[in-house]
Amino acid sequence: MTxxxxxxxxxxxxxxxxxxxxxxxxxxxxxLDDTAADKTxxxxxxxxxxxxxxxxxxxTERPLTPYDTGARAEPSTWTPSxxxxxxxxxxxxxxxxxxxxxxxxxVDFDDDESHTIATVWATPHGDGWTxxxxxxxxxxxxxxxxxxxxxxxxxxxxxxxxxxxxxEADSFEDVxxxxxxxxxxxxxxxxxLRTNTA
Numbered sequence: 001m002t003x004x005x006x007x008x009x010x011x012x013x014x015x016x017x018x019x020x021x022x023x024x025x026x027x028x029x030x031x032l033d034d035t036a037a038d039k040t041x042x043x044x045x046x047x048x049x050x051x052x053x054x055x056x057x058x059x060t061e062r063p064l065t066p067y068d069t070g071a072r073a074e075p076s077t078w079t080p081s082x083x084x085x086x087x088x089x090x091x092x093x094x095x096x097x098x099x100x101x102x103x104x105x106x107v108d109f110d111d112d113e114s115h116t117i118a119t120v121w122a123t124p125h126g127d128g129w130t131x132x133x134x135x136x137x138x139x140x141x142x143x144x145x146x147x148x149x150x151x152x153x154x155x156x157x158x159x160x161x162x163x164x165x166x167x168e169a170d171s172f173e174d175v176x177x178x179x180x181x182x183x184x185x186x187x188x189x190x191x192x193l194r195t196n197t198a
Contacts (some may be wrong), residue, residue: 003030005046018048073109073117111138152189159185 007026008014014027024045032040044052066072079085079100085093106121119134133142159182166178 001030001032002034003028005029006043014043016045016048017042018044018052021045068112070112073111076108076110078103078106078108149189152185156182156185156189 005026006012006014006029008024013022014024014029015022016024016027024047026046027043028046028049030042030044031037032042067074079096080088085096088096105123106119108116109118109120110116115138116136117138118136118140120132122129122131124130133140159178162178163182166175
């Protein structure tokens with residue numbers, strides 16, 4: 001292979017293989033096989049040649065993801081997914097299920113330096129689910145959005161307002177009933193909160 005830079009003159013017939021220009025001041029001419037120069041010759045204007053040289057040479061280069069920049073923690077499961085597990089030999093499946101049963105469903109969330117921030121998994125609890133969050137050193141803030149907690153909080157606010165209003169009730173029994181109702185809804189709210197954040 002030979003590579004030469006050719007300056008364009010009025011008698012020169014050159015065309016850039018990249019941009020198609022025929023009027024560049026100079027071209028880089030590459031001949032891959034000197035025995036078949038006409039068939040293996042390429043001509044690239046010096047501007048395109050410089051741009052190609054500056055372009056990333058690694059074909060695997062890709063845009064940075066939110067995982068790369070640290071905008072999101074990257075999930076990593078402890079065990080193979082169900083579809084991956086189904087493709088494994090039966091002996092391997094049995095070994096993983098027997099030895100790693102407690103690892104199923106656990107997901108590590110790692111920062112952009114591969115430090116694990118938290119491990120998260122979910123287990124059934126009565127009629128619903130408990131989401132477990134295990135902290136790994138770095139401070140965590142939980143931002144939980146649950147309709148059940150929102151509804152109970154609204155109910156608790158109303159019940160407490162009823163307690164305040166009951167001071168003007170006609171009988172002491174009405175005051176006790178309002179107090180008991182408020183205590184009940186606040187207790188349910190705390191129980192639900194404990195279930196959702198335990």
